[in-house]
Amino acid sequence: MLFPSKPHSESTHCDALANYEAQVQTSELTLAGNDCLPPPASPTDSEHKFQGGRPHRLVLSEYEVIGRLRALPHDATPIVLTFGPRDLDNPRNWSTARKWYVTCFVSMLNVLTCLCAGGYSSGTPLLREEFHVPSVVTTAGLSTYILGFAFGPMLLAPLSEHWGRNPIYMWSWLVLVILQIPAALANSMPTLIGIRFLQGFAGSAPLTNTGGTVADLWERDYSGAPMAIYGLSSTLGPPLALPITGYLAQYKGWRWLFWFFMAVLGTAWIIMVLTLPETRHTIILAQKTRRLRDQFSALGHPSSSCIQNPPDEGLGHLFKVTLTRPIRFLFTEPITFSAAAYNGLIYGLVFLFNESFPLVFGRLHGFTHAQTSLTFLGLCVGSLVAPFLHPLQEKHYLRVCTPESRMWSGLPACFLLPISLFWFAWTSSPHVHYMVPIIASSFFGAGIFVVVLGVLNFVLDAYGSYTASSLAGVILVRNLVGAVFPLFAESMYESMGYRWAGMLLGLLALLFCGVPFLFYYHGVEIRRKSKWASMHGDTRSHEVGE
Incomplete structure (x- = not known):
């Protein structure tokens, strides 16, 4: 375990609650009996919602519900179940x-x-x-x-x-x-x-x-x-x-x-x-x-009929939100638009880059198709090594705790993409040992992992409960780009040449290196101007030099 579990808040009935929940798990509790019953929930124990000066519903844990129904058997106040602290x-x-x-x-x-x-x-x-x-x-x-x-x-x-x-x-x-x-x-x-x-x-x-x-x-x-x-x-x-x-x-x-x-x-x-x-x-x-x-x-x-299911707006409403809000976020939310554009470009580069391997190693180095498939292990090595640096990113985040701090490791990592693409392009030659471009591809794999994870975590922290809609827009653009780019990859490499086509990919990656810096240094201002991101979380600035 890399990080400790977050401690839960203590309850005034901690011991009784722990005993009760253990009994619930093993079906040992008999509701008809008088043992192991908690005291009835009071207004200070629970979240209330009022309508017209009267409780509209009570939000109680299972432990509290049993105590309340046994103590107030004829009370008609609707009850909605929630998790207890140690449920x-x-x-x-x-x-x-x-x-x-x-x-x-x-x-x-x-x-x-x-x-x-x-x-x-x-x-x-x-x-x-x-x-x-x-x-x-x-x-x-x-x-x-x-x-x-x-x-x-x-x-x-x-x-x-x-x-x-x-x-x-x-x-x-x-x-x-x-x-x-x-x-x-x-x-x-x-x-x-x-x-x-x-x-x-x-x-x-x-x-x-x-x-x-x-x-x-x-x-x-x-x-x-x-x-x-x-x-x-x-x-x-x-x-x-x-x-x-x-x-x-x-x-x-x-x-x-x-x-x-x-x-x-x-x-x-x-x-x-x-x-x-x-x-x-x-x-x-x-x-x-x-x-x-x-x-x-x-x-x-x-x-018993007072125990109600959690509020559900229905499948139709969910479909309406799912089909419309991601598109709305894409065109009205600068964070979503920028993250989608950058993520889409990255995955487009990934698919274009992958299409170059059969051409470079098959045609230039004379590899069979099976041998060419092994050259992708360089990308795998980079992707596997990069997570070992992630604890440094988490250490920085836990010290600062802002969405922008999620991009900290992405600042240097974003430059790995153009550097590795330029490296691969200029060593794609039968006169250069095949291991040289494979090593270049490992740095590309490492950069992809760090940058993509940073962008996703930034969006998660920025939007909170609206994350699903924002990420849906990001994923939609990413996969649409990923579906289109492979179709013209081979013709691009053949018309431009392997070296200059690779240079074009590197220039595109370099052009978009400003996006992680935009999120890191100006994310607070962007979130303040965002209708949905400003409704969630803390928009305080942070010390970017930490």
Whole structure:
């Protein structure tokens, strides 16, 4: 554990509460009895909402609800359940080991869906030969998958808010597993391209849910290390896909790629069904409410109907917000617009850069397709080394604790992108040893991890409860760019030449290096001018020199 768990506030009934909750977990509490009952909740114990001078509803913990209903059996005041300070049903109160297991597992799902996306590229040369189509057509199979990434969250995000994380994980993942069968049996490129879009749509569930799962499990000030794991899964997945699938495609054929995906994804689905708990707070509270109401109702308690479900504005409202607010944020919120533009550019550079590897190492150095796939390990090494520097970023953040401080490590890291791209471009020659551009790519992988994680954390801290809408806009732009850029990558390299095309990528990365500095030094002023960001959090300035 890199950082200590955040201590919870003490209650006046701490010992009784701990005993009671242990009994609830093991179903040892008998509501009809008189033992282990807490005192009735008083107004100072609970949050009240008033309407017309009278309590509109009481927000109580399960511990307090039992005490109140036993003490005031005929009271008709509506009660809404919340988590108690040490409620073991609250995901943030789970053991550290359990929280880390869930965090790592859902992050692994992110890696696997990226594996399914990028691993397809290992079979594109074979697809061109079998179906006699140009490279832009086979590349469309990658682009449509990323396009599914762009639009899938628009549907899956509100469903996860309404039905919970687990149903979305499990059902969408099962669809992704099943869709590997028609892909493996496809007899035409149009069929395969259409299936790939559906795969990307179903496979976007981790993009929608993983960040929410991390937020469910960890207090915001102590989520730095879990978010680093999530960020690593996003940056490690694409370059890791090709080394894993390169030799399989070369020696077994492109259809075996999809059978391999089915086996790996299917194994993950079985583990998911058996071990992954629900983490969405409102869903857990609704389940607790239903259980408590049924227990009191079975005993004939007159006030059992007063225990109400948490307020729910309905799935229709969620869809309305999900489909409209991200677009509104993109065009009215400077933070969202800047983060989306920068994130989109970075992922565009990633896909363009990845497309250069078969050209540079295959054509210039004479590598086979399987050997070329191993050159992506340089990107993987950079992505794996960068997280070891993340504790320095967290140390700075915990000292300053402002959204802008999330960008601290991104200030030097943003220059790794143009430097590594220039380095790669000028060493892309048959007269330069192939390890030199591979080493350059490792610095690119490290820079991508640090910068992308910094931007995502800055947006999370800046918008608070509105983060989902802002990140949805950022992810939409990122994946739309990622879907389009691979389509013209090969023609760009062939028309401009490998060196000058690489120089163009480096210049674009250099041009946008000002965005992290803008967020770090002027983020406070930008948040003050933002309608949504100013409604959340602290807009105090910080000492940027710390």
